[in-house]
Amino acid sequence: MATPEFSNSSLPTLTSAASVLPLPDKYRGAVVEDLQLPPAFSLPRTELISHAIKLAYDRDFSHIPVLGKRRNLLGYVEVAALKKKWEAGEVNPTEKIATCMTKFNRSPRTNPYTIITPDTPLADLESFLKDHIFALITDYQRKFVLGVATSQDLESFVSRRGI
Secondary structure, three states: OOOOOOOHHHOOOHHHHHHHOOOOOOOOOOEHHHHOOOOOOOEEOOOEHHHHHHHHHHHOOOEEEEEOOOOOEEEEEEHHHHHHHHHOOOOOOOOEHHHOOEEOOOOOOOOOOOOOOOOOEHHHHHHHHOOOOEEEEEOOOOOOEEEEEEHHHHHHHHHHHOO
């Protein structure tokens, strides 16, 4: 049997094949669920500042979602900023966190929101976090806050995977 002959021009080269392939995604298709975030905890707007700070430090959270009477999201408290205000005497520890929370702008026209669920790709989360301090991870019906993600969570994920 005759051996087929190939000319050098008909064989693909490594450089031409490599130039066609896309660069590998640093998240390798991972989604928010792969971050393995601790479960979020939210506080009612009536919670005292002193108790909110204690709970945040016990759980190592930097941002706490604040809920209304019907468990609807009203806003959030940035723990480090709240602690600084407390230490500077700008807030009373017996006040409610509603007095110092950052309220969400609910107007979809002026401030549209992005839905982030456990199935959201990490590349999309990274894009979102370029313009925001944190992201609230919700269930698919947006009724419950499941977690809070920050850019540090993404950095930790990449370092754990050795990418």
